[in-house]
Amino acid sequence: MEQKHKEHSVLAEAFNNNEPRVNWHDETLWWVRQKRDKMAWTLPEWEELREAASQIKHNVLGNLHDYLLAFEKNAIANGAVVHWAADAAEHNRIVLQLLQQQGVKRIVKSKSMLTEECHLNPYLAEHGIEVVDTDLGERIVQLAKEPPSHIVLPCIHKKKEEIGDLFHEHLGTPAGNADPKFLTAAARLHLRKEFIQSRVAITGVNFAVAETGEMVVCTNEGNADMGAHLADVHIACMGIEKIIPERKHLGVFLRLLARSATGQPITTYSSHFRKPKAGQQVHIVLVDNGRSRQLGREDFRNSLKCIRCGACMNTCPVYRRSGGHSYHNAIAGPIGSILAPNLDMKDYADLPFASTLCGSCSNVCPVKIDIHQQLYKWRQVLTKEGHTKKTKAAGMHAMNIVLSKPGLYKTAGGVGRWVMRTFPAVVNNGMNPWYKQREMPEAPKQSFADWYKKNRQ
Amino acid sequence: MSREAILAAIKKNQPATQVLPDLAGFSHAGPGDPEAFRKVVEALGGQVFEITSFDEIQPLVAEHYTDVSKVVTINPAYFAGAATQWQEGDGRQLEHVDLAIIPGQFGVAENGAIWVTESEIEVRVLPFITQHLAIVINKDKILPTMHDAYAYIGAPTTGFGAFIAGPSKTADIEQSLVLGAHGAKSLTVFMIG
Numbered sequence: 001m002e003q004k005h006k007e008h009s010v011l012a013e014a015f016n017n018n019e020p021r022v023n024w025h026d027e028t029l030w031w032v033r034q035k036r037d038k039m040a041w042t043l044p045e046w047e048e049l050r051e052a053a054s055q056i057k058h059n060v061l062g063n064l065h066d067y068l069l070a071f072e073k074n075a076i077a078n079g080a081v082v083h084w085a086a087d088a089a090e091h092n093r094i095v096l097q098l099l100q101q102q103g104v105k106r107i108v109k110s111k112s113m114l115t116e117e118c119h120l121n122p123y124l125a126e127h128g129i130e131v132v133d134t135d136l137g138e139r140i141v142q143l144a145k146e147p148p149s150h151i152v153l154p155c156i157h158k159k160k161e162e163i164g165d166l167f168h169e170h171l172g173t174p175a176g177n178a179d180p181k182f183l184t185a186a187a188r189l190h191l192r193k194e195f196i197q198s199r200v201a202i203t204g205v206n207f208a209v210a211e212t213g214e215m216v217v218c219t220n221e222g223n224a225d226m227g228a229h230l231a232d233v234h235i236a237c238m239g240i241e242k243i244i245p246e247r248k249h250l251g252v253f254l255r256l257l258a259r260s261a262t263g264q265p266i267t268t269y270s271s272h273f274r275k276p277k278a279g280q281q282v283h284i285v286l287v288d289n290g291r292s293r294q295l296g297r298e299d300f301r302n303s304l305k306c307i308r309c310g311a312c313m314n315t316c317p318v319y320r321r322s323g324g325h326s327y328h329n330a331i332a333g334p335i336g337s338i339l340a341p342n343l344d345m346k347d348y349a350d351l352p353f354a355s356t357l358c359g360s361c362s363n364v365c366p367v368k369i370d371i372h373q374q375l376y377k378w379r380q381v382l383t384k385e386g387h388t389k390k391t392k393a394a395g396m397h398a399m400n401i402v403l404s405k406p407g408l409y410k411t412a413g414g415v416g417r418w419v420m421r422t423f424p425a426v427v428n429n430g431m432n433p434w435y436k437q438r439e440m441p442e443a444p445k446q447s448f449a450d451w452y453k454k455n456r457q
Numbered sequence: 458m459s460r461e462a463i464l465a466a467i468k469k470n471q472p473a474t475q476v477l478p479d480l481a482g483f484s485h486a487g488p489g490d491p492e493a494f495r496k497v498v499e500a501l502g503g504q505v506f507e508i509t510s511f512d513e514i515q516p517l518v519a520e521h522y523t524d525v526s527k528v529v530t531i532n533p534a535y536f537a538g539a540a541t542q543w544q545e546g547d548g549r550q551l552e553h554v555d556l557a558i559i560p561g562q563f564g565v566a567e568n569g570a571i572w573v574t575e576s577e578i579e580v581r582v583l584p585f586i587t588q589h590l591a592i593v594i595n596k597d598k599i600l601p602t603m604h605d606a607y608a609y610i611g612a613p614t615t616g617f618g619a620f621i622a623g624p625s626k627t628a629d630i631e632q633s634l635v636l637g638a639h640g641a642k643s644l645t646v647f648m649i650g
Contacts, residue, residue, distance in 0.1 A: 032632070052478045052483075056478060059474065059475050061471060068464065086462060135629070153629065195639070220627060226582065226585050226639050230586075240463070245477060247613070250603070255567075255604075264501075265497060268621065269620070270620040271617070274616050275616030288463045293470070295466075
């Protein structure tokens, strides 16, 4: 099997070489997950809110055609120009054309996972236009020439000392200063200059309201507002699934989004862009890029309900211990693993296997996407389509034989326990992938079936 | 044109429609709790002062800010001597504003958010570009939740509106919370009543 990237397991293994760092990554994200829990539990109606959000999104999936038309009509009436892009390439062409019309060479962009998905920055760079990412975390990974490793916390994999070094090199801060407060202040000064100079701003969109044609953009930093309000041209890029029916539905989603994402009651800024400011152009680029195809996959369409909070990543035992870059996709973690195979089954065939199927992702999802069920279903689709490795298929086949024959299972279990107890080196070595970054447990003397026979009353 | 192709694909692939949920159960009849609102704003890194007259604003600003010289306001009654002629321009004229004092329409008790629209602030970038932000709201305009907030707002009448909850912040560097990312470095709420 030929792939453009190394597989998740290979990249995860590299990430796991530095054990203290893995532990730090793991604990930091778990801390965010705990903040989310604390916030969720303050609302007695939390589960009702999740259910309502899931139902609203289901209604959106069933009426997406009409809602998009309504949104387009209202957005145009508000004074915006609406563009439609079938795929990433068309999205990038549309944005480039708008920038060329303005004759700009350097622009600001606030966080937009869609533009990451479309690889907009490198495309514009090829055409001589530099994009300055203005979300602090995104700016940091941009200076490091890396993609974000998390959709909400883009540089969660970076230590402050590394950030201090980057800022020293690119922004001229004193060598060795890694104080977050100091570095944030330096970034504020650096990016203020960019905001003031930039005539075009690109933003993402969190929610687009069909009823009013307005877009809601949520940030804590204020970078979307700084960019968009100072620009002559505001380009908002959004996936077609960002539509919600009515304004009142924002109440449900804004209550869930930040609580799920970072354990805040709401983001600092929830900005409602309806009409361009006087003299300003607003362009909205509606992007399909495989979403209409995913809509037609009954088992996987619920993935389009995602509001990009990142809760499934923060809770995922595999994400926390393998890092976002091991997913080699703009969106990492459990949700990324069910979205990516829709984009390219072959290239992302490894991702649905990067999971323990523990179901924690589904439990925290604010729109109740059945993430772990979809991971399991993707495995079956990918195996059927021939995108999984032959060794994995052979292993599964052998397991199938053993597990479907109780007598054989009993014998194999007995042999396995005897080998593990008598010759532990047979399994405790680098040849056994289960031994990597793990201690093998001591095998018990008897099987559960034997124990049960002796101890049942 | 991709528009038609995208719409046709969606029409073909979208599932059967499902009714929208009834959100009435989330709404509250009564007002929100100003004390709860204050606690959330403080937890977000903002400060809240209860005042009975606009005259109290200026001494409080003098007491609590050390780095404020250029003050702009919408309502001259908020702050004597503040600049009131600053609307002309594309927003960049506000680059060096230290403190902007603006009215907010209402606050939300559950999350400390204050609804601010273009009709009050006049220049959209003002509450973001200013180094420090102060918002004046009526104590009796605190709503319990976001559901009540949207019920109160109703249909949009302005081109731009934002919920502002606390000062600008980031935790992008090792999850250390730092106030003052790109927007206002501090938020003061004057609750008048």
